[in-house]
Amino acid sequence: MPDLNPNTKFSISGDNLNFINNVKFGDEFVQDLQYIDTTGLSGTVPINAYTSEITASTSHGTFSLGTGNIILTSTDQVEVGKLQTLSGKAGDVINITGQNFSQVTNVKFGNVEAEFQEVDYATVEVVVPKDADYAGVTVFSSLRTGLNNNQTIPSGKSVDEFLPIPEVSGVSSNQLCSGEQLSITGFSFSGVSGVKFGNNNNLIEAATLSSNTITTTVPSGNIRSGISLMMESGQEAPLSSYFNVSPLARVTGLENSTVGISTNNPAGGTGHLLYVSGENFVSGILYPTGDLYLGTVMGETGEFKLINHKLMSGMIPTGIPIITTGGNLGAGVAPTIFSGVVSLFSDNFPEAYPSQTFFTPTIGLPKITNINPSSGVAGDVLSVKGNDLYAITGVNFLPSESANVGIGTYNAGTISEVIPGFEASFEVGNAATLGSKGEYYDLVLSGAFGSVTGVSGFFSLGSPSIATVDPSGIVYPGSSGLISGSRLYSGATVELWTGGPGFGSYEYSENLDTSGYNATDHNTIEFTYPNSFFTGVPNYRIRARNRRRATPITDSPLIYPLKVPTLSGFSPLSGEFGDTVTVSGYFENIIESGLSLGELKVESYNQSSTTGFNFIIPNNSQSDTISVNTSGGQCVSTGILQISPSKPAISGFYTGIAAPEVIDYTQVFKADDILTISGERLNLVTGISFSGESSEFTVSNFLNQQYSTISTNVPNVNPKSGNFRMLDFLGRETESSGISETGISMVSVSGFDNYLLPAENLTISGYNISGMDVLFPYATGGATGVSPIASGLSDGMDTITVQVPTGIVYGSLGLSGRVNEVALENQDYFFPIGVVTGISGLTSESQAATGELVNLTGINVFDTRLVAEAGNLLGDPSGVLMVGFSGQITPGELPEGVAFSSGETFKGFEIDEYQTGIGALGGATDVFYSRLKVPVGVNTLASGNFFIINPWWNLSPQPQTISYTSQILGTLPGGNDQRLYHMYNFPSPEITGENDQSNTISKQVENSESSLAITGVQPFVSGFSPIRGAAGTKVLLSGSGLNFVNSIDFSATQTSQLTPCSFTGTSTVLEMTIPNVERNFLGDNQILLNGPGLPMVVCHTGYTISGERTGSYLSGGEPLNTFEYLIAAQAIDNQVVPSGLEEPERESNRTVNYTVEETVNGVVFLVTKTKFPDGSVLIVSSIPKA
Secondary structure, three states, X not given: OOEEOOOOEEEEEOOOHHHOOEEEEOOEEOOOOEEEOXXXXXXXXXXXXXXXXXXXXXXXXXXXXXXXXXXXOHHHOOEEOOOOOOEEOOOOXXXXXXXXXXXXXXXXXXXXXXXXXXXXXXEEEEEOOOXXXXXXXXXXXXXXXXXXXXXXXXXXXXXXXXEEOOEEEEEOOOEEOOOOEXXXXXXXXXXXXXXXXXXXXXXXXXXXXXOOEEEEEOOOOOOOOOEEEEEOXXXXXXXXXXXXXXXXXXXXXXXXXXXXXXXXXXXXXOOOEEEEEEEOOOHHHEOEEOOEEEEEEOOEEEEEEEEEOOEEEEEOOOOOOOOEOOXXXXXXXXXXXXXXXXXXXXXXXXXXXXXOOEEOOOOOOOEEEEEEOOEEOOOOEEEEEEEEEOOEEEEEEEEOOOOOOOOOOEEOOOOEEEEOEEEEEEEOOOHHHOOOOOXXXXXXXXXXXXXXXXXEEEEEOOOOEEEEEEOOEEEOOOOEEEEEEEOOOOOXXXXXXXXXXXXXXXXXXXXXXXXXXXXXXXXXXXXXXXXOOOOOOOEEEEEEEOOOOEOOXXXXXXXXXXXXXXXXXXXXXXXXXXXXXXXXXXXXXXXXXXXEEOOEEOOOOEEEEOOEEXXXXXXXXXXXXXXXXXXXXXXXXXXXXXXXXXOOEEEEEEEOOOOOOOOOOOOEEOOOOEEEEEEEOHHHEEEEEXXXXXXXXEEOOOOEEOOOEEEEEOOOOOOOOEOEEEEEOOOOEEEOOOOOOOEOEEOEEEEEOOOEOXXXXXXXXXXXXXXXEEEEEEOOOOEEEEOOOEEEEEOOEEEEEEEOOOOEOOEOOEEEEOXXXXXXXXXXXXXXXXEEEEEEOOOOOOEEEOOOEEEEEEEOOOOHHHEOOOXXXXXXXXXOEEEEEEEEEOOOOOOOOOXXXXXEEEEEEEOOEEEEEEEEEOOEXXXXXXXXXXXXXXXOOEEEEEEEOOOOOOOOOOHHHOOOOOOEEEEOOOOOOEEEEOOOOOOOOOOOXXXXXXHHHHHHXXXXXXXXXXXXXXXXXXXXXXXXXXXXXXXXXXXXXHHHOOEEEEEEOOOOOEEEEOEEEOOOEEEEEOOOOOHHHOEEEEEXXXXXXXXXXXXXXXXXXXXXXXXXXXXXXXXXXXXEEOOOHHHEEEEEEOOOOOOOOOEOOEOEEEEEEEEEOOEEEEEEEEEOOOOOEEEEXXXXXX
């Protein structure tokens, strides 16, 4: 059998080979069998074939062909590619890729076998083994071999290394000092190179690896914040927080300092220096406080200085718990002192490092800091506070140096513990052993740790005595008293005893109020006798009692008090404020402010005898008992005096909230004014009733309601009857008529004169308006007031008459006076008629030439709408139509003029300049005037009078329906700037009436300066030529007065769009150039002349601005006034072709427009034609030749 190679051709020769169904190399079938007749068979060695038996199968069975020796070649080399997964945990499933993965028998991670599953010839699925080596991954196909048993071909190893992720199961300790060994247990540690502590790259230590353990040394520093394993690959594997290792500062020993010690202050006592020794004392793991670090001694916090990493020092805290056997009471044997742990706080405060080192404090001599109380009597329990009060065995009182001679030592007996080491107590014993005059004693404590004396630590109180009582004898109840005596200590009480003729008949009555002691000499007590004494008791005595005992009853003089008052009844049992009440009983010497209703003092009463008195129920009092306080004491009625408040009372009323110093009852009111009513008990008011036009109505909504004032908005009260009534919650009424006969004077205006000249009389009629000034709206804002020149009555109404002032504008009038100001908001506007007071710029013959400027001065003609928001006149009022002219006017193109009367016409003029001022005018000073410059238009020839158009023309007379049609924002002819216009729809002559608008013009004309004449030249255009053309065409205009033209516009008929034209000329001839315009100008357009009194549309058949027409007319009687705008000038024949001559030839690239003469039935027609490039002709128009 020859050697065979995988994936190469083989052949078999023999007989009857066509009966073979299949051939196998071991378990691998040949997939591509080919038959060569019956004697030959060939195919391809399977790619997975290895040295094994080769068999063939027929329908009768299987037979062996021998052993096939499969030899791998270099093309069959097993290769492992770059690892797709470079790290993982044990049990993770990863794919190993490469080529020639046939008959894989083993996969190893370094030297560690792994479970695997072949996927295909290029992929093996592998389970990461436990404790995998940090090495490459090798794939083996050990069933196969190369030539001469070469084993390198059937195996391949990855070029990169697989990093097993370590898994930790435990650490040897969770808290260690630096330098100690830490062991970490687990598996898959082959890739670990070191251990990092505290997430700090400066705290990385080398690792020693065993099979399942990592050993490392704890570094010096703060290793808190977790542990990470450093891998050979440069990666980190952080451990779970469960395996965190904390630093440890271990205390191992203590030593007391000997500096400053003494018998009374031994070493180891609180406040002394203590040395603490140990390991790993480094700043990063201790809790700092300033330059020191916190620790505890027996549970008490203290501050320690860091000397080096093995030594610290600090003061023993004063609050450490010192506990001894037996507490602070001596037990007869030496007491044992308990110990406590010394530890240090970690940087993770309040965590403390564990410690097994104990400190035992030293107890010094006992010390007394306080004895309480510092004075007392037998039976008192004394508390003794101090330090080191441990194992105390006894307490004694010794007479102090200042004590009286003869008093002895006192043994206190049994002592009780209160706070071990700091407080003990005992009871003062039998008083018989203590001095009766008050003595100081030294207190001595003794015990196992020594004794201590509190010098003059306790004062034994002596027995009191009374020398005098002042006052005594006859005593007024409630009077102050003074006891003089000895040992009257602070806190001593004063007792009142009821008396009789014998000593044994005295009984205790009550303790009296004390108010002062002599705290130095203890020889006086201030007290107060009771407010009443018992009836029938003949006398009393006084006793003083301190904590030791009371004074003898005989020490006190006799006390004889005055009689106690009695109240047997009162009448009536109820009443209102101001009613009289009579009280019966016994009342001896009622003291000042001794009568009261509950808490309210009744200052005024009438008492004729001791058996009774009467008083008046005061305002603002309430139902309560009656209390009477006399020199003999106090008594209170058993019943309650029922008191009802009186009905509300009015003391005045006024406008507004603030009360005037003096109320002027001529005051007037208007709707919605604030009405304030003053008086008493106005908080009881539930409604105010007023008279309306037809019936009474009640207001119950108040702006403010208090006891003395109530405010509301004034409703629409009947001006003929202003009285009102107030109602309270009991239905009681209070009339206003008692204050003012007229009540509320409500202003009501029924009408006034209108359309008046300056100084004309204006009469206003209405109710409650007499004595008031009239307010006119002033030109510069606000109002100007005018006082009446006459007042009167007409048809039951007031009338006031004033003269119309100057400087006013149209608007609402107002009234001022009688403590109010009333705007006539529901009345018509007042319309003043303005007049011209002066004209300048005329000749001596009162003539003005066309084109000249005339100056007009007027009053009451100002229009506030000419004022900008800043309060100044509009920047340029020129072009505003504000001046009218009445008289004989040559007919012409008027803006909107209408005939006023036979032979008279109104005409409007635009102004050139507008000024206002205040000065002397017509003999009066401070007159507000308007001054206008009026250019006399070149289209005007007239004689008559100027007048200034009233700014209120075309306003509705009702303020609420004003239509500002007189204020139009539009575009001036000949320009694009926005201007304010006056409408010049002059009044129709059909309007009649005494004060109608048409009459105002007559008034204005009659009261203006003398008439004048306007003379001059009117512009006239007789025609223009040519009548069609393109941009650049020169057009000649002929006529007269053309020197007044200052600009020419080319106007599109369809869009009214204007384009300026350049021109030159004289008063009789102008030459203009057609401008280059947009395509929407194609077709008919108009030529507009602009100047004073213009614009004017010119016509090529002749037309004047005054309306006179010359030449031919088209249908409808209108002159031909259009100019035809064409695209190109070359297509225009401006010459009329006479009859009989040839018409223009066609042109190949444009149309030709021309006019020819044609005679029909003897009539010559001008026929305009358009000839197109194809030769066709269109007749545009045909008209008879003039």
